[in-house]
Amino acid sequence: MAATADLKLIRNIGVIAHIDAGKTTTTEHLLYYAGEKHKLGGVDEGTTETDYDQEEQERGITIYSACVPFKWAGHNVNLIDTPGHVDFTAEVERSLRVLDGCVCVFDAQKGVEAQSETVWRQANKYSVPRIVFVNKMDVVGANYAQCLDQVRDRLEGHPLPLVIPIGAGSIKETQTPFKGVIDLLEMKALFFDAGDNGRTVRKADIPEENLEEATKYREQLFDVLTQNDPDDKITSLVLEGKEVPIAAAQTLIREQTIKRTIQPVLCGSGREHMGIQPLLDAVCAYLPSPLDRPPVVGMNPKKPEKEEKRKPDVKEPFSGLVFKVIAQDSGDIFFVRVYSGIMKSNTRVFNPGKDAKEVLGKLYHIHADPTQRDELTETHAGDIVAVIGLKDSVTGDTLCETQQPILLEKITFVEPVVSQRIEPESTADKDKLLNTLNKLQREDPTFIVRHDKDTGQLLMSGMGTLHLEVKRHKMDRDYRLKVRVGKPQVSYRETLKNAITTTGECDRQIGGKNVFARVRVEFDPRKAEQPVSVINKLKPNEIPNPFPDVIVRGLKSALQSGGLGFPVSDVHATLIDATFDPERSTEPAFEAAADDAVRKAFSRENMQLLEPMMKLTISVAEESVGNVFSYLMARRAEIYHQDSNGKVCTIYAYAPLVTMFNYADELRSLSQGRASSTLEPHTYAPAPDELLRSFLDG
Numbered sequence: 294m295a296a297t298a299d300l301k302l303i304r305n306i307g308v309i310a311h312i313d314a315g316k317t318t319t320t321e322h323l324l325y326y327a328g329e330k331h332k333l334g335g336v337d338e339g340t341t342e343t344d345y346d347q348e349e350q351e352r353g354i355t356i357y358s359a360c361v362p363f364k365w366a367g368h369n370v371n372l373i374d375t376p377g378h379v380d381f382t383a384e385v386e387r388s389l390r391v392l393d394g395c396v397c398v399f400d401a402q403k404g405v406e407a408q409s410e411t412v413w414r415q416a417n418k419y420s421v422p423r424i425v426f427v428n429k430m431d432v433v434g435a436n437y438a439q440c441l442d443q444v445r446d447r448l449e450g451h452p453l454p455l456v457i458p459i460g461a462g463s464i465k466e467t468q469t470p471f472k473g474v475i476d477l478l479e480m481k482a483l484f485f486d487a488g489d490n491g492r493t494v495r496k497a498d499i500p501e502e503n504l505e506e507a508t509k510y511r512e513q514l515f516d517v518l519t520q521n522d523p524d525d526k527i528t529s530l531v532l533e534g535k536e537v538p539i540a541a542a543q544t545l546i547r548e549q550t551i552k553r554t555i556q557p558v559l560c561g562s563g564r565e566h567m568g569i570q571p572l573l574d575a576v577c578a579y580l581p582s583p584l585d586r587p588p589v590v591g592m593n594p595k596k597p598e599k600e601e602k603r604k605p606d607v608k609e610p611f612s613g614l615v616f617k618v619i620a621q622d623s624g625d626i627f628f629v630r631v632y633s634g635i636m637k638s639n640t641r642v643f644n645p646g647k648d649a650k651e652v653l654g655k656l657y658h659i660h661a662d663p664t665q666r667d668e669l670t671e672t673h674a675g676d677i678v679a680v681i682g683l684k685d686s687v688t689g690d691t692l693c694e695t696q697q698p699i700l701l702e703k704i705t706f707v708e709p710v711v712s713q714r715i716e717p718e719s720t721a722d723k724d725k726l727l728n729t730l731n732k733l734q735r736e737d738p739t740f741i742v743r744h745d746k747d748t749g750q751l752l753m754s755g756m757g758t759l760h761l762e763v764k765r766h767k768m769d770r771d772y773r774l775k776v777r778v779g780k781p782q783v784s785y786r787e788t789l790k791n792a793i794t795t796t797g798e799c800d801r802q803i804g805g806k807n808v809f810a811r812v813r814v815e816f817d818p819r820k821a822e823q824p825v826s827v828i829n830k831l832k833p834n835e836i837p838n839p840f841p842d843v844i845v846r847g848l849k850s851a852l853q854s855g856g857l858g859f860p861v862s863d864v865h866a867t868l869i870d871a872t873f874d875p876e877r878s879t880e881p882a883f884e885a886a887a888d889d890a891v892r893k894a895f896s897r898e899n900m901q902l903l904e905p906m907m908k909l910t911i912s913v914a915e916e917s918v919g920n921v922f923s924y925l926m927a928r929r930a931e932i933y934h935q936d937s938n939g940k941v942c943t944i945y946a947y948a949p950l951v952t953m954f955n956y957a958d959e960l961r962s963l964s965q966g967r968a969s970s971t972l973e974p975h976t977y978a979p980a981p982d983e984l985l986r987s988f989l990d991g
Contacts, residue, residue, distance in 0.1 A: 300584045300605060303675045304576055305630070307373040307388045309416065310398035311406035311971075315428040318563035319398055319572075320361075320374040326492060326569055327370070329363040333490055360628065360677055362658045368577045371677045375412075383706050383739040383756070387616045387688060389415050390704045391630035391677065394580030395423045396572065401435035401461070401560065404938070405443040407910030407971035413448045422550050422581055425452055426572050427560040430471040435461040437560055439938075444556070453517050453546070453555040456483075456571055457510050459503055474560060474568050475499055477511045478539050483571065491566025518545050521554055543578055550579045583675030589632040591691065591701040594645035601699040603633035605674045610634050610697035611642065615683075615690045616704065620732035626659070627680045629692065632701075636678070637671040643695040646703070647685045651692065654682020688738050706738045707974045708786075709754035710905035710950055713761050714779030716751060722774060726751075729772045733764055740764060746858050754784050756974065758954075783951045786862040786903040786977050787855030789818040793899055794869075797890025799882045810882035812844055813870035814890040818901070824862040825852045836873040843880045844868055847887030856895035857988050862903060862977060866891075897989060904980040905950040911960065912943045913968040920963045928952035929981075947975055951984075 308323075310316040325333050360373045373392065375385045389395065395416055399409060416423055427440045437458050444450040456476055460469035473484040482500060486493035499507050515537065519528040527545055530537050549555045557579050561568015583605040589612065593599040603612045611634030619626040629636070636642075638656045643649075657666040657679040672678050686692065689703035717726045730742045730753065741754040755761045758781050768774040798811045827848045829841050848866050855861045871883070909930065913921050915937070921944060925932060930948035937943075948956075953972060960968045 300673075300675045301582050302368045303582050304368055304370045304580055305373075305391070305393045305583065305675070305677055306370060306576055306580055307375055307385075307392045307395040307421075308398060309375050309385055309389070309395050309412040311400070311403075311408035311412075314398045314400045314403075314406070314409070315563050316398045317374055319396075319426060319428055319569065320372065322491070322563050322566065322569040323372065323573060324361060324363055325490070326573060327363040327365045329361065360659060360679075362677075365573050366577050370576065373677075383737065385412055385415055386706060387704050387738075389419045389421055391614060391616045392419075392421055393583060393586050394576070395421050396426055396576065397423050397556075398426050398428050399440050399444075400432075401427050401429045401437060401440060402432050403969075404436070404440045405447045406912075406969075407908075407973070410448065410910075411973060413450070420553065422553050423556050424550070424572070424575055424580060425450075425556050425558040426568075427558065428563055430458045430461055430560050430567070431562040431565045433462050435471065437461060441558065444558075451517075451555045452558045453514060453549075454510055454558045455514070455546070455575065456559050456568070457503075457507060458560050459500065471562060471565070471567070474571065475503060475507045476571065477507060477514055478542055480507065480511065483568075485565075485567045485570075487566065491569065494570050515542075517555065518542065518549070521545075521549055521552075523548075547579045551581045551585050589701060591699040594648075594698050594700045603699060606633060607635055607673045609674065610694045610699075611636055612691065612693040612699050612701065614701050614704075615686050615688060615692065618686075618688055618735050620735045624654075624681045625683070625735065627683050627686060628659075629678055629680050631672060631674055631676050631678065633674045634694070635671055635673050636676075638669065641695070642692045643698055644686050644690055644692060645698045645700045646690050649685045650695070651684065651686060652682050653680055653692075656680055687735060704738075707756070708784075708905075708977070709739055709741050709756055710784050710907075710974050711757055711761060712752045712754040712782045712784045714750045714782075715753050715765075716777050718775040718777055725772070725774055726768075726776065729768055729774055733767070737764075743860075746854055757972070781954060783905060785857075785859045785905075785980070786824075787857060787859045787895065788861065788863045788901045788903055789816055789894060790899050790901045792817045793894050795890045795893040797886040797888065797893065799885035799889065803879070803881050803885070806879075807877060808879050808882035809874045809877040810840075810879070810886040811872035812868060812883065812886045812890055814848065814887075814894070815867040815869055816891075816894045817865045817867070818863055819865055820863050821865060824860070825849065825864050825866070827852070827866045827868070829868045831868060831871055836871045836878075840871070840873065840878070840880070840883050841868070843883045844871060844887050847884035848891065850884070851888040851891035856892070856897070856900050857902070859902075900985070900989075902980040902985040902988065903977040904984070906947050906975045906978045907950050907953060907972050908975040909946045909948050909953070909956075909970065909972050910943065911946075911968055911970040912941055913960075913964050915940050915942050917964040917968065918942045918944070921960070921968070924959065924963055928956075949980075 308316050308320050321333060360371060362371050373388045375388050427437055441452045444452045456474040458474055459472045461471050473482055475482050482497045484495045485491035515531050519531055522528045527537055527541055546557060550557055557575055559572050559575055588602040588604045591601050593601050603609050613629040613631045615627050615629055617628035638653055640653050642651050642653055644651050656669040656672060659666045659679045691701040693699050717723055733740055734742055739756050743752055745752055765778060768776055794815045796813050800809045827845050829845050831841055852861045911921060925946055928948055929952055930946040932946045934945040935942060960970055
C-alpha cells in the first residue's frame with residue numbers, strides 16, 4: 294500500500310460475535326468473494342484462512358485475532374477476525390482499540406447471546422461504529438425480527454434493516470425456507486447461485502408475497518433516517534411522496550452510522566453462501582475510513598499536562614500503537630496501527646513509554662498466517678502493518694517521532710482469574726520453561742507468570758481453564774516442552790480493610806554489620822488506575838539521597854504480595870517520615886524497614902481477601918429454571934436479572950469463581966443437556982471471612 298493511497302478508501306474493520314455465531318465462516322466468505330482466496334475453507338475441516346493455528350483447527354474455534362488485507366469495490370480493507378470465547382476476550386479488546394469499524398455477527402436463531410453483549414460493550418467502550426449481520430437465516434427457528442428486537446432491548450442499540458430475508462429456516466420447516474434477501478433501498482430481490490458458492494448474484498423483482506412486508510420495512514427505514522436528517526433534504530422528499538435517490542439515502546446512512554446513532558442491519562447465511570456481497574458493499578459504503586474518525590489523543594511525555602493530538606494525515610508526525618505481539622525465535626512480530634504520518638522500514642523511532650529508541654526493521658502486510666506476508670518499504674496513516682526489529686516494545690506501547698513525541702493511552706485488560714502450578718517434567722528443562730513462558734507472556738497480556746513467594750512454585754494465570762489449556766498445548770506442540778500442571782486455582786487478590794499508618798523498622802545485623810532504619814507510611818485502600826501506587830512526601834533533605842528512592846522501591850517491592858502471598862490490589866502508600874542514622878543506615882536497612890511497614894499494615898485484623906466474581910449468563914428451558922435457581926443460590930450467586938423468550942429463560946447472575954469450576958457439567962445434568970451458558974470475569978469483591986480464616990489458619 295503506497296504512502297499516497299487515498300485514506301477515504303481504507304477500511305479497518307473487525308468481525309466480532311458470540312462463539313458459534315458463524316463469525317469465521319462469514320469472514321471466509323468475505324475473503325473468497327473479494328478474491329483474496331480461491332477456495333472456500335470450512336471451520337469443521339480446519340481449512341479457514343484466519344484460523345491458521347493448529348489448536349484453532351482442532352477445536353474449531355478462533356483463539357488468535359488474525360489480520361487480513363483485501364480489496365473490494367476499489368477499497369483497501371484490513372479485516373481482523375476475533376475470537377468469540379470469553380477466555381480470549383483480550384484479543385477482541387486489543388483489536389477494537391485500533392479499528393475504525395466492525396461487523397457484529399448474530400445467530401438468527403439464538404439472537405443476542407452473552408458474549409454478544411460483551412463484544413458490543415467493548416465496541417461501545419472504544420466508540421466503534423458497527424454494522425449488524427444476522428447470520429444463519431437458514432437454520433431451524435431463525436427469526437430476523439426477534440434479533441432486531443433483542444439488539445434494541447438487550448444491547449440498547451439502534452438497528453436499521455437495509456435488507457430483509459426472503460423466507461427463514463430450512464426446507465424441513467413448514468414456513469418458507471430462506472431463499473435470498475430483499476434490498477430495501479433498491480427494492481430488488483437478490484438471489485445467490487448455489488452452483489458457484491454464491492459468487493453469482495441475481496437481481497429480480499420482489500416476490501409478490503414479500504412485497505407488503507418489504508414496503509413496510511422501507512417506510513420504517515426512512516422514518517428512522519428522517520429523524521436525524523441535518524438539512525431535511527430526504528425528509529422533504531419523503532413528505533412529498535417523491536422517490537429518494539439511493540445515493541442520498543446511502544450518504545445519510547453513512548453519516549448516522551459513523552455518529553453511532555444507527556447500526557445498519559443485513560442478513561444471510563454463510564453456510565448457504567447467501568447475503569455476503571451486500572455485507573461487503575455495506576462495509577465500504579457505511580463504515581468509516583480513518584479520515585472519518587476523530588484525531589487520536591495522547592499526552593506529551595516530556596510535559597504530561599500537555600495534550601497532544603494526531604490527525605489521520607500523512608503530513609502529520611508519525612505515531613502508531615503496538616496492539617499485538619507474536620513471539621518467534623527468528624524475531625518477534627509486532628502489529629502496529631499507524632495513526633498519523635508515514636512509517637518507513639529501516640528507520641529509528643521513539644517509544645516514549647519506555648523512553649527508548651527502536652528500529653523499524655521490516656514492514657509487512659500479513660495474510661492471517663504470519664508466514665504469509667508481503668514486504669513494504671513504507672506505509673502511512675490509517676494502515677495496519679506488522680513490524681520486525683523492535684526490542685523493548687510490548688502490547689499497548691506507542692511508537693512516534695523522537696522530536697515530536699506523543700504517548701497514546703495504553704490498552705487495558707481484565708486481570709487473570711485462574712492459576713495453575715506448572716513445572717517441567719525434566720529438571721533439565723527448567724530454563725527452557727522460563728524462556729517459553731516469557732515468550733507467551735510477551736504475546737498475551739492476560740497470561741501472567743509468577744513465583745509463589747511461600748512455596749517457590751511457578752504459577753501461570755489466565756482468563757479461564759481453556760485459556761491455560763491452550764497455553765499448555767502450545768508449549769507441547771510448538772516448543773516441544775513437556776510440563777506438569779496442578780489443578781486450576783482461583784487467583785485471589787489482597788487489599789486492606791481500613792486505612793492505617795505503620796512504622797517499619799530495621800535494627801539488626803545484616804551481613805555482619807549492625808544496621809538501622811525507620812520509616813513511617815500511610816496506607817489507604819482505594820481504587821485507582823494502578824493496583825498499587827507509592828508516593829514520597831518526605832521533606833526535602835530529610836534524609837540523604839538515594840535513601841528516599843530506596844524506600845519507595847522497597848515499598849513497591851513489598852506490595853507485590855500481601856500477607857497471604859497473593860497480589861495486592863487497590864492500595865495507595867504514602868511515605869511520610871523516615872529516620873536516618875549516619876553511622877548505621879544503609880540501603881538494605883531502609884528496604885527492610887519498608888518491608889516491615891507493609892507487613893504490619895497487612896496484619897491479620899486488617900487484611901482483606903478479594904475473590905474474582907464472574908458474570909454468568911444461562912439460557913435454559915423453563916421447566917429447569919427452578920433447579921438452576923437452587924443451584925446458583927447454593928453457590929453464593931446473586932441473580933440480578935432474567936427474561937423469557939418463548940419457552941427459554943435467560944438468567945443473569947454474579948457468582949464467585951471458586952464455586953463455579955464445574956458449573957458447565959453440573960448445568961448439563963440439571964437441564965438434561967439443554968442449557969447453554971457463558972462465564973466471564975466481572976470484578977473482584979471481598980471474600981467471606983470464613984474463606985480468609987481458612988487461608989490464615991490453613
